[in-house]
Amino acid sequence: MRFLVRLFAVIGLLAVLLVGGLVGLWLMLRPDAKPLPDGLVLSFDFQKSLAEAAPDDPIAGLLSGKQPTLVEVVTAIDRAAADPRVVGLVGTVGDSGGKGFAMTQELRDAIQRFRAAGKFTIAHAETFGELGSGMQGYYLATAFEQVWMQPMGDVSTTGLRAELPFLRGTLDKLNVVPQFEKRYEYKTFAEQYTNSEPSPANKEATESLIGDLFEQWVAGVAAARNLPVEAVRAAVDRAPLLDDEAVEAKLVDKLAYADEALDAAKAKGAKGNDTPVLDLLEYGSAARAEPTSAPPADAPKVALIVGSGPIMRGEGEVDPLSGESTFGAETVAEHFQAAIDDKDVRAILFRVDSPGGSAVASAVVGRMVDRARAAGKPVVISMGPVAASGGYWVSMKADRIVAQPGTITGSIGVVGGKMVTKGLTDWAGLNFVAIERGKNAGMWSSNNGFSPSQTERLNAFMDSTYDAFTRGVADGRKLPVEKVREIAKGRVYTGRQAKEIGLVDALGGYQTALAQVRELIGVAADAKVNLVPFPQPKGPIENLMDLMSGDTRAEAGRAVSALVAADLLAEIRPVIAPLAPYIRARSMDETVLLMPPLLVE
Structure with a gap:
């Protein structure tokens, strides 16, 4: 058995050396980067998931692959905005890529700065939703000057919805008792375990949060599309909108396929159909490597x-x-x-x-x-x-x-506690015998609830x-x-x-x-x-x-x-x-x- 372990270890080492050698050889033999051409159009798939930072652990780096980061994308857009060689940007949109509301706003701001520099922008989506929510994808698309969508697509801007999970009923069936303390009423993390429905404070805060996010979305779309706020609200209440309905509501400028959007972007360049198109991140990497791009x-x-x-x-x-x-x-x-x-x-x-x-x-x-x-x-x-x-x-x-x-x-605020699983283990026939020293030795055990002295200590921790x-x-x-x-x-x-x-x-x-x-x-x-x-x-x-x-x-x-x-x-x-x-x-x-x-x- 020891021989097999050693054998596989050696094989693994040789495999790593081989991969490293091949990649190193490729790096030495690859041609030098070509200078960026004039009249350049950039493209990017904004549906990609974006990381906040590249992982610094080698295993994590290999597992995650080359996931773009938000700062890379924003920096590349801003660099392109100031680059006279870049004339426009065509973006693929539609799916949110798991981006949070604020990350979408960060990208919208960058695209709007790009437009303010006199560059054209076209967003193209196959669909905004298709049996799912298209709110985030469409919100990003409105930062572009023109919004194009594929025929048969739909605009599923049906609104914002918060779903709060409550597991108390499930825990009751399992004879599990949640015991938590909190500071104070709006610290509702533990309610998913202790409640079957939201407390008044939880509902109040969530209503306020979703209401404000929705107002931001409506105002942003209305301003970007030059539409009355009331018209945007009406479109949301009608959604999902079919392709022709979306055009009629002025949420979409044109129904066309992705290749047609790319051809239209090329036509806006100086060389027509021969206008070079480069991925945004490839452009960013090439521009960053130029001697003139180094900061003073x-x-x-x-x-x-x-x-x-x-x-x-x-x-x-x-x-x-x-x-x-x-x-x-x-x-x-x-x-x-x-x-x-x-x-x-x-x-x-x-x-x-x-x-x-x-x-x-x-x-x-x-x-x-x-x-x-x-x-x-x-x-x-x-x-x-x-x-x-x-x-x-x-x-x-x-x-x-x-x-x-x-x-x-x-x-x-602060919340802390534990799940008491004694009811579940008793039902399953599992018995724990505790041998302990110290009055609060079993404080964090799931086999018993908090004693009065343990509850006092937990509350002291909460207050502190x-x-x-x-x-x-x-x-x-x-x-x-x-x-x-x-x-x-x-x-x-x-x-x-x-x-x-x-x-x-x-x-x-x-x-x-x-x-x-x-x-x-x-x-x-x-x-x-x-x-x-x-x-x-x-x-x-x-x-x-x-x-x-x-x-x-x-x-x-x-x-x-x-x-x-x-x-x-x-x-x-x-x-x-x-x-x-x-x-x-x-x-x-x-x-x-x-x-x-x-x-x-």
Whole structure:
């Protein structure tokens, strides 16, 4: 058996070396990049799922493949807007690609800046929905000058809907008793386990959230399509709209196929049908490699650090089921320390996309924000689709907080507890005999409920954490603690609502956040900055080299396994990803600062 293990380890190592050698040979023999032509038209499939950052773990990098990041796409669009060689952009739209409301707004802003530079834009969709919601896909499409759709497509802009899951009935059937404490009434994360329907506070907050997001959608579509708000509302209430109905309602400009949209885009270029068309990210890579694209030597260096996913203690990980990353506090803290130690870094742009998680882990990252500021390096938060609960904790002490109008934020509160499964195990005939020392030794056991002394300790933890959270917000946001406690209570807000009550400084995305950075470091509003990801993203070759540098057979085996798994997961991930939240286990310390579950369609 030992011989077989060694044999397979050697085979794995040879396979990795062979793959690395072949890729290295290809890199040496490939032709040099050609200069970009004039009259260039760009194309991009905006239906692709976008990551907030490239994974820095080699295995995660191989598993995720080359998934584009939001900042790559936005940067490429902005670069193209200022490039006289680029005349237009044709985008494939329709499906949301799992983007949150705020990410869609970030892309819309970038496309509108591109249009403002005098470039043409055409969006083409096969359909907006087809037996599903087309709200996000159509919302993005309206940022383009023209919206084209394939004949037989439909515009399924049927509205926004929040579905709140409640499992109490199921738990009752299983004889499982949920025991949770919270601070306060709007911190409704545990209601999915403790209730059969939403509490009045839960319903009030969700109504407000969905109502504001819907108003943003209607106003954005109406302005982009030059339609009265009432006409857009009427179209939503009529939807799904058939292809001719969508044209009649002025939601779609033309019915045509994808090849016809591409031909029309080419015709707008100087060379007609011979106009060169290049993928947006390929353009971005080629333009970035040009000597003239390098920032000036005196451009301020700004570190870009991304914290994405549920906040956990330890290192960040990638869930192979969903492809989603975790916000590892240790990993993010290391990135902060590297930026603090880099004498050339003038400021830190911290991108936060997280529904929350561990209070302890959130405090670790919050401490690094304090240390960066103490080192004379301002920290500006750019909130992604979600920056709530623990995601707000890590943001609250920053110099400035920027969010999109549709960012989900706030949820300043705490919840904790456990599931008591004794009824289920008794029914199944499973008996546990406890031998313990210490009055509260069984506090976190699922085989018994909280005793009075344990309940007192849990509530002391709730009060302490909530007090630290609200006082931290008051200190960071320069607000009276009484006002913070009034607007906190675990309530979730949109970015637009959060700005109105002082939890956010400005509305926008990366460009707005960088404007805040420039102001804080005292440079001109149009000064170029050198935005550098911390850590620098690695390509497939670097990931393979990192794995091989471990000098162990196990690392070689992991590399081969990762390459095989990447192909397999690419096929099955779309099927199993929706199940991941239900089958991924989380410990107690990862759920105390989480926003309530919310599925918005």
